[in-house]
Amino acid sequence: MSQSLLEVRGLRKIFPITRGFLQRTVGHVRAVDGVDFTVNEGETLGLVGESGCGKTTASRCILRAIDPTDGEILYHSRAGRVVDLAAVSPAELRPLRAEIQMIFQDPFGSLNPRMTLLDNVGEPLLVNGIGNRRERADRVAELLRLVGLRPEFMHRFPHAFSGGQRQRIGIARALATGPRLVVADEPVSALDVSVQAQVLNLLLELQSRLRLTFLFVAHDLSVVRHISDRIAVMYVGQLVELAPTDEIFRQPQHPYTAALMRAVPVADPRVRATDGILGGEVPSAAAPPSGCYFHPRCRHAVARCRTEAPALREISPGHFTRCHLAGELAF
Amino acid sequence: MTANAETPLLSVRDLRVSFALDEGLVRAVDGTSFDVMPGQVLGVVGESGCGKSVTMKAILQLVERPGRITSGEIRFRRRDGNGEVDLARLAPRGPDMRDIRGGEIALIPQEPMAAFSPVHTVGDQIIEAILLHGQRWQADRKLGRREAREITVGLFRDVGISMPEQRVDAYSWQLSGGLRQRAMIAMALSCKPRLLIADEPTTAIDVTTQAQVLGLLRDLQAKYNTAIIFITHDLGVIAQMASFVVVMYLGRVMEQGPVDDIFHAPKHPYTSALLRSIPSLYGKTRVALPVISGALPHPFNRPAGCPFHPRCPEAMERCSAAVPSLQPVTPNQLASCFLHHDKAEPA
Numbered sequence: 277m278s279q280s281l282l283e284v285r286g287l288r289k290i291f292p293i294t295r296g297f298l299q300r301t302v303g304h305v306r307a308v309d310g311v312d313f314t315v316n317e318g319e320t321l322g323l324v325g326e327s328g329c330g331k332t333t334a335s336r337c338i339l340r341a342i343d344p345t346d347g348e349i350l351y352h353s354r355a356g357r358v359v360d361l362a363a364v365s366p367a368e369l370r371p372l373r374a375e376i377q378m379i380f381q382d383p384f385g386s387l388n389p390r391m392t393l394l395d396n397v398g399e400p401l402l403v404n405g406i407g408n409r410r411e412r413a414d415r416v417a418e419l420l421r422l423v424g425l426r427p428e429f430m431h432r433f434p435h436a437f438s439g440g441q442r443q444r445i446g447i448a449r450a451l452a453t454g455p456r457l458v459v460a461d462e463p464v465s466a467l468d469v470s471v472q473a474q475v476l477n478l479l480l481e482l483q484s485r486l487r488l489t490f491l492f493v494a495h496d497l498s499v500v501r502h503i504s505d506r507i508a509v510m511y512v513g514q515l516v517e518l519a520p521t522d523e524i525f526r527q528p529q530h531p532y533t534a535a536l537m538r539a540v541p542v543a544d545p546r547v548r549a550t551d552g553i554l555g556g557e558v559p560s561a562a563a564p565p566s567g568c569y570f571h572p573r574c575r576h577a578v579a580r581c582r583t584e585a586p587a588l589r590e591i592s593p594g595h596f597t598r599c600h601l602a603g604e605l606a607f
Numbered sequence: 608m609t610a611n612a613e614t615p616l617l618s619v620r621d622l623r624v625s626f627a628l629d630e631g632l633v634r635a636v637d638g639t640s641f642d643v644m645p646g647q648v649l650g651v652v653g654e655s656g657c658g659k660s661v662t663m664k665a666i667l668q669l670v671e672r673p674g675r676i677t678s679g680e681i682r683f684r685r686r687d688g689n690g691e692v693d694l695a696r697l698a699p700r701g702p703d704m705r706d707i708r709g710g711e712i713a714l715i716p717q718e719p720m721a722a723f724s725p726v727h728t729v730g731d732q733i734i735e736a737i738l739l740h741g742q743r744w745q746a747d748r749k750l751g752r753r754e755a756r757e758i759t760v761g762l763f764r765d766v767g768i769s770m771p772e773q774r775v776d777a778y779s780w781q782l783s784g785g786l787r788q789r790a791m792i793a794m795a796l797s798c799k800p801r802l803l804i805a806d807e808p809t810t811a812i813d814v815t816t817q818a819q820v821l822g823l824l825r826d827l828q829a830k831y832n833t834a835i836i837f838i839t840h841d842l843g844v845i846a847q848m849a850s851f852v853v854v855m856y857l858g859r860v861m862e863q864g865p866v867d868d869i870f871h872a873p874k875h876p877y878t879s880a881l882l883r884s885i886p887s888l889y890g891k892t893r894v895a896l897p898v899i900s901g902a903l904p905h906p907f908n909r910p911a912g913c914p915f916h917p918r919c920p921e922a923m924e925r926c927s928a929a930v931p932s933l934q935p936v937t938p939n940q941l942a943s944c945f946l947h948h949d950k951a952e953p954a
Binding site for chain 2: 320326327401426438439440441458468469470471472473474476477480481496497498499502503504505521522525533536537538539541543544545546547548549553554555557558
């Protein structure tokens with residue numbers, strides 16, 4: 277059951293900051309700063325954090341949409357090989373692209389408005405040289421049916437569809453090549469509340485039907501909690517906590533995770549949280565604080581937190597946290 | 608409209624705003640009515656296209672062409688005595704509207720990045736507003752620039768901006784998202800408004816910053832007793848901020864009532880469906896959520912009758928024929944639904 281599909285080890289992506297006419301490098305943004313996690317086959321790993329925490333950069337590295345600076349991304353391919361996605365040549369990567377696909381955030385910007393659904397959804401098949409024209413049309417019809425759209429729609433253009441329907445089209449395209457791993461970057465955050473639930477249900481249904489593995493990147497904790505088996509929390513380019521969903525919500529071990537959960541506005545006027553609001557702001561990844569990156573905002577910080585960077589430790593089976601005081605704090 | 612004996616500060620009645628586009632007429636606001644009591648936090652919740660932002664623009668007379676207020680009243684009680692004006696009748700660029708806009712009704716926009724000019728310091732922009740409405744601070748004489756600057760520094764301190772003397776001279780692009788939104792709130796408060804319209808003030812910012820800004824708005828509201836219209840699509844934010852809630856769908860008010868009744872005893876099928884469809888922090892995970900079928904209709908394709916009837920699980924024959932009017936259904940709640948009353952809008 278829990279066979280790993282993807283193992284990310286020490287992933288690092290550093291962007292240079294350049295200035296002036298000669299574009300001299302004046303600093304570095306450590307967007308992803310040594311991230312380790314595993315995605316098991318058939319599960320959904322939720323990757324959460326606030327803007328600038330590196331969650332999107334990490335997911336782009338896995339897709340090799342950008343080249344990581346350092347680290348390993350070990351992928352267990354369908355053929356049974358273990359490939360380091362961070363190191364393979366473009367030629368070796370090509371056949372693997374069909375196995376790892378992406379669902380985008382913006383259902384308006386991510387579909388080509390000049391292409392019909394047939395061409396939009398069929399594009400991955402064309403690029404990967406799968407099938408002839410008729411076979412592609414049959415496959416697109418099947419895919420549209422799979423995501424709850426009528427196959428007759430395939431000759432229409434994206435503008436004829438609502439946001440929720442377009443997101444379904446984007447999902448159909450991601451599934452065209454029969455992927456095993458789907459990276460979904462904020463797939464429901466651009467949708468209206470009444471449509472969001474439909475798309476979440478569709479993702480859950482497709483996952484069990486097609487045995488998909490999801491890396492679900494999002495900032496909305498209630499959505500991530502609903503869909504994920506395990507959740508990884510990022511802060512300033514680092515993983516601060518990773519645990520099974522129920523456990524991380526019941527017993528968060530990192531003060532940042534706890535603060536993040538408290539900050540979510542609860543849709544019940546009888547539960548009004550006024551205390552424990554996290555002060556300060558997310559530091560810049562170009563100039564992170566000393567020691568633990570969270571210490572300037574942490575109300576539990578001790579002297580050690582200012583000087584010594586904590587490591588990610590496994591404090592109970594499957595529950596990792598990056599805090600010196602893990603296990604000693606209760607939230 | 609409500610059981611409250613107090614006179615409302617703002618009273619919107621059967622407001623209609625439409626946009627005459629080449630493709631057809633879009634009825635963005637189609638008969639909206641609600642009241643704002645002095646010092647009340649009114650939450651307006653709705654999905655895209657429900658007309659919540661256009662309603663607020665209409666209140667400030669900021670509807671851009673080809674949009675037009677076609678009918679209805681926006682009665683506002685002025686500061687001086689009991690004089691009441693109908694904002695819908697005022698000239699958008701006339702002296703009265705200019706005095707009210709910013710002076711008595713202020714706006715916190717969604718995108719603080721777009722709302723501040725990038726070529727003037729944030730301080731200069733707030734000082735300009737204070738000087739324009741100078742009589743709010745000094746009734747008997749003209750306010751000086753130095754005094755206005757001192758007021759601005761004080762406001763920055765009030766909204767929790769550290770090092771206010773230096774930050775006054777910063778440009779908006781030098782500030783972080785949270786600071787920018789705080790500066791925006793300082794600007795909105797700069798002329799001591801009695802009504803603050805906050806249009807999705809925290810949608811563009813992160814959740815921990817959002818919690819700070821919501822806490823700040825709550826504190827300021829308690830301190831100055833300003834009435835706030837809080838517009839959002841986030842039911843969580845509404846539950847945390849509002850005391851009274853208006854639920855809108857396709858330009859009409861579906862339901863309104865005290866926040867506790869809306870969340871724990873919703874009357875309109877749209878409200879209940881919306882509440883059921885959001886994943887919570889406590890519910891069962893990885894199970895199918897109850898959904899609202901279908902999609903929001905295209906603005907050119909407004910359904911006849913009740914705007915929600917094509918998606919409503921409890922739709923009856925009558926719902927497609929007549930538009931239900933907003934009627935009291937409990938002592939505190941009003942709903943536009945034939946399940947609870949049989950009064951239709953006049954055809």
